[in-house]
Amino acid sequence: MAPSTPVSGLSLPCLVLLLLLEIPGAGAQEFQLLQPQGAVWVSPGETLTLICSQTGFIPVGPTKWFKGSGSGRQLVYADVGSFPRVTRAVSGSYTDYTIHISDTRPEDAGIYHCVKFVKGSGADEEIRSGNGTVVSVSARPSAPSVSGPPSRAEPGPPVTFTCTSGGFCPRDIAVTWLKNGAKLPAPQPRVLPAHESVSYSVSSTVGVSLTAGDARSQLTCQIEHSTLPAPLRATYNLSDALRVPPRLRVDTAPAAPVALNESVTFTCHAEGFYPKDASLTWLENGTETNLGNPSPLAENPDGTYTLQSSLEVKATEQRNQSVFTCRVVHDSQPPVSANxxxxxxxxxxxxxxxxxxxxxxxxxxxxxxxxxxxxxxxxKA
Structure with a gap:
């Protein structure tokens, strides 16, 4: 086959193409530059694929990829030049200009444009630009974690719990709090940093008023994001934050007063406390006695505990008006007593x-x- 003969510096194929441009109907199929991806999320280290294709009559000239727009845009790929991490998906194709960017890094985030040029007498002239693909580079969102108060809290005022997670992009992050499956009111989460970034973290707090029955309750932090196929969840057992002091009472059998030298049994009931760490001692007129007979620790239906101990004494004359004290130390708190x-x-x-x-x-x-x-x-006398 004879080689193409240059005419005025142009090869024969180029001349044929120029002639076709002059023939009515030859370019009836309009040139199209297709960049279908609106947004792409990728994690650091993964390979990013950017799709671009051409259809219809394709003018002579290169197709290039740029990051950004305007005079400050950065050339990402062209057929001429060195681009170590960028390769063509279909090498040598005149219609498919899809590229792969390997070992993606956070600085690769931005808006990418596929741009078509035609050859001119001097510099190439840009004739068409793709719609642009927004690339977000971030680590996979981390599993959320929930933290509670630094020490156990008793039923009453609200206690603060905090849920944190990171690695989100974009910054539209929704957090929902649930107690035993029921939604709780909570302020808007805090998303950082406040400026534009390739990765965002979230922190959300909620106030929960604990009750004595929360020994079996669970608090759930649920995070939803556009990149997640399903919400992320973290669960906190409220038993880890709860302290319920014992309720004390002392019963006497038989009821006072009793006959001299009769046997009397004092029974101490420490009821409804949590956690189960508790110790019970008896005192007679302020002096500890080892005569108590404790019963096994019992768990109540609501998860709290009850401890019981009996003390049997003989009602001697010396013990009349003696005070017997049941003293309970619970969860390293100051002791509580009943007499x-x-x-x-x-x-x-x-x-x-x-x-x-x-x-x-x-x-x-x-x-x-x-x-x-x-x-x-x-x-008589």
């Missing part, structure tokens, strides 16, 4: 059965008789 007083019933003495009474009466009669005898003898 009961031993009262002994002492019946009044039977005066008619007292020997002293009979002796007194006998002496009274003897003295009376002696006095009467004295008067009789005196009158």
């Amino acid at each position: 009961a007083t031993l009262r002994i019933f002492q019946p009044s003495p039977d005066l008619f059965s007292s020997p002293a009474l009979w002796i007194g009466l006998f002496l009274e009669k003897v003295l009376t008789a002696a006095f009467l005898l004295f008067l009789f003898l005196r009158n």
Whole structure:
């Protein structure tokens, strides 16, 4: 086959192309530059694929890729030049200008344009630019974590919990809080940094008023984002933040007062506390005694605990009005106490059965008789 003959510096194929441009209907199929991707998200280290194709009558001239726009745009790929991390998907194609960017880095984020040029007498002339593809480069969103108060809190005022996660782009992040599956009101999450970035982190806080029954409750932080196929979730067991002090009472059997030398049982009930760490001791008039008989720790239906201990004593005369104290130390908190007083019933003495009474009466009669005898003898004399 004979080689193309240059004519006025142009090869024969180029001349044929120029002639076609002059022939009516030869360019009826309009040239189109297709860049279908509106936005692409990629993680650092992955390979980014940017799609660009041409259809219809394709003018002579290069097709290039740029990052950014205007005079400050950066050349990303052209058929001529060195672009170490960029390769053509279909090498040598005149219609497919899809490229691959390997080992993607955060600085690769931006807007990419596929641009068609035609050869001119001097510099190439730009005739068509793709719509642009927004590339976001960020790490995969991290699994959220929920933190609670630095120490256990008792039922009452709201307690603050915080949910954090990172690696999001774009910055539209939604956070929902759930307690046992029910949605809780919460302020808008805080997304950082405030300026444009390739990666954003989120922090959300919620206030929860704990109750004694929250020993079995769960708090869930749920994060939704456009890059996630399903929400991210983190669960916090409210039992890790809850402290419920024990309710104390002391019962006495039999009920006071009791008869002298009778056996009396004091029973201490420490009820409805959480966590289960608790110790119970008995004191008699402020002095610890080891006579208590504790029962096994019992778990209540709501997850709290009950501890019970009995103390049996003999109602001696020396113990009358003695104070018996049940003292409980719960979860390393200051001790709480409940008291009961031993009262002994002492019946009044039977005066008619007292020997002293009979002796007194006998002496009274003897003295009376002696006095009467004295008067009789005196009158007779």
